[in-house]
Amino acid sequence: MMKSKLKTLKLGWTRNQIASKIANDLPHGSYVNLGIGMPELVSQFVEENKEIIYHSENGLLGMGPPALENEVDYELINAGKKPVTILPGGSFCHHADSFSMIRGGHIDICVLGAMEVSENGDLANWTTGKGIPAVGGAMDLVAGAKNIFVMTDHLTKYGEPKLLKECSLPLTGKSVVTRVYTNYAIFGIEKSGFKLLEINEDINFDYLKKCTEGKIIQ
Amino acid sequence: MMKSKLKTLKLGWTRNQIASKIANDLPHGSYVNLGIGMPELVSQFVEENKEIIYHSENGLLGMGPPALENEVDYELINAGKKPVTILPGGSFCHHADSFSMIRGGHIDICVLGAMEVSENGDLANWTTGKGIPAVGGAMDLVAGAKNIFVMTDHLTKYGEPKLLKECSLPLTGKSVVTRVYTNYAIFGIEKSGFKLLEINEDINFDYLKKCTEGKIIQ
């Protein structure tokens, strides 16, 4: 391993390109929860010919785009606490009902960021172990949604791999990730490791292996 | 004991009189569930100067009187499946929410019939052990409501005591009854037995004791 020597080159797909690839993989009519931060980009790239229904865990199904200045209602917010809108056919519910949708396996896909992912699908994305521990709905989402898509840079800002043999940080969930989208490549999670589904055209496989601590299956 | 020799005299209070005594004991503003059958009489005798809110476990809070012929909606029924009405300020809910009101201890008083009551407050009122076993909401009500008032004839139609040392029939709940209203007397349930609160003026205490297998405390 040569973690510390890898450079943080802005290689591979841009964030928008990753978002677009995820958007392409959302089936028509699916119920999707987009995590706070990078995953919020995904909705912009959904093709016109399909309809996705967005869930926000604070009790909003059928969420629309962020509220324009003249649309702001501070009691119509998303899980990131930003003012949003609701689309026709949307609905409000209380927190126990909203998390029943999650825990009960009714959300088809949840897209989340990651600090670390292990080759068996463990996810760490809630705390570095320092500062105030704050989990929000992350543990419920990873345990409950049918598919967990991770959207992340392939390397940390220090150039270290995020796709590991085992996570070193406190886990959010065990064996929960089903797919990983990075700027370098897209992987499924199989019992034996990260199954390579697509690699960015500028990345060669040897470099990908060097940047990935966990086992890659071709 | 001389169970079989007791006669089924129609002594003591009428059913309406028992219902009226129970009605007097319902506090203003209380949430009350009246069981199917005899307990349904109670609501007629509530004094004008207080307001009781009736719960029907099939998802109706704020139940009004039975529906008149021109008011019948077969989808507005009570737990006995008879058409009823809803009062202003009433509301509908689903079964899980309705039984949350019961199981969560939000119903102040539930009035139920009984086949047998034991001196420690056990109640048997759902099956004789013969025929199709059918429990409905009885077990939830007795386990959940804050107070369980039993309304019953003091003797069975064969002249046998219903207030026993121990129930012989399958139980609905253990140590759940808080008060018993019969045509002969009114009892609280205490650790040591049936605490006599009021006796009908035509019943003498010796006769009451003969008609009651469980221990009476004066």
Place this chain on the structure above:
Amino acid sequence: MEVNKLINSINDAVSEVFDGSTIMIGGFGEAGSPVELIHALIDNGSRNLTIIANNAGNGRIGLGALIGQRQVNKVICSFARSHKSITFKEQYEKNEIELEVVPQGTLAERIRSAGAGIPGFYTATAVGTPLANGKESKMFDGKEYILEKALSADFAFVKAENADRYGNLSFNKTARNFNPIMCMAAKQTIVQVKNFIDVKETDPEKVITPGIFVDKIVEVKNPLIETHAIENGEVYP
């Protein structure tokens, strides 16, 4: 492309039901009972069914008819005894149909739990009674509770008042009963609805069952009224 869960034919709506399916049937008494969906299931002919419902059917229509057609092996319900419940009684007395009795609130909560991803919960209901036999118990703060397990199904048959293309539902009065929680607890939820409405008419504050819990909708504008049908001696098929 727009999401639209409306199915034109009621027979198509139930076409995926298979022999040996477990089916939840909404309704309490006749309120909210999806009689027309059950009749379509009689046409479909699937057998060896397990039915989860509050009651065991009345007369020879709806669930009463389904049982009469000998399509049902087992009923899980709170109250199977009614003077109008003919077909269940006939078969129960001959040991030809199985019955699991569940207290009504426990039944509701087991269904809701399945929908909410909770495999088991503790309740004081039935403690000390024959219905607690064989169940694990546990003390919380000095009081005894029994463990009850989630109850799920392959299909839920539900009756609603209004539905839009997403499957957002509202119900009529006490016809709500088991319907919303059954929508949550089945792999496939099939709804018969009196009024299929435009999504613009859906008020987001007033949706009772959000569309996420609904798979198929079929419009039945004039559903049979059970009381009248039984009074008239109606029989299906």
Place this chain on the structure above:
Amino acid sequence: MEVNKLINSINDAVSEVFDGSTIMIGGFGEAGSPVELIHALIDNGSRNLTIIANNAGNGRIGLGALIGQRQVNKVICSFARSHKSITFKEQYEKNEIELEVVPQGTLAERIRSAGAGIPGFYTATAVGTPLANGKESKMFDGKEYILEKALSADFAFVKAENADRYGNLSFNKTARNFNPIMCMAAKQTIVQVKNFIDVKETDPEKVITPGIFVDKIVEVKNPLIETHAIENGEVYP
């Protein structure tokens, strides 16, 4: 005599809160947060409080102010980390306030369970993580779940949009959040409401929280808007 849960004075509404109370506070972020009730609690002065809420307050108003006044010993919440959460951070870093972190869905379900008379339930949430430490686990169908216990309170502080004299509530959009389930889980539920409405305006199909879960209502027609108040640097008291 008519049931009427309206209280004229907000200070009277919270007057029964005592030192050492456990209080649920509704809201998710600023949506549905009963800021004026919390300010009345600051006036009331009760100390050594345990607060159950999703967040740990923002700025120096509402829960942020209550913590700033050192009335709170412990916070049970899912997300206490926010750049606007000043007072909690100050005290947490000095070990002057206790924190119990609960996953948001588990928090909601534990509250709902308390209201529904369920002392414990099993969930897959947090299995294999540090938040499962010390919790009983159990296998259901080959999968591991942990036991989570009901979370109740002495008081619930709730914000609603409309209330009638019975305490039937409706909420504004995502201000619903934890409010309805907290109403169920406390010994005494106190509601600040924007509009006190005549009972004739209550549609029985559209009640979100039935009055059975509500004890006291106080009207606050123009509640503070947290975003604006924090931008303006407002401080309470």
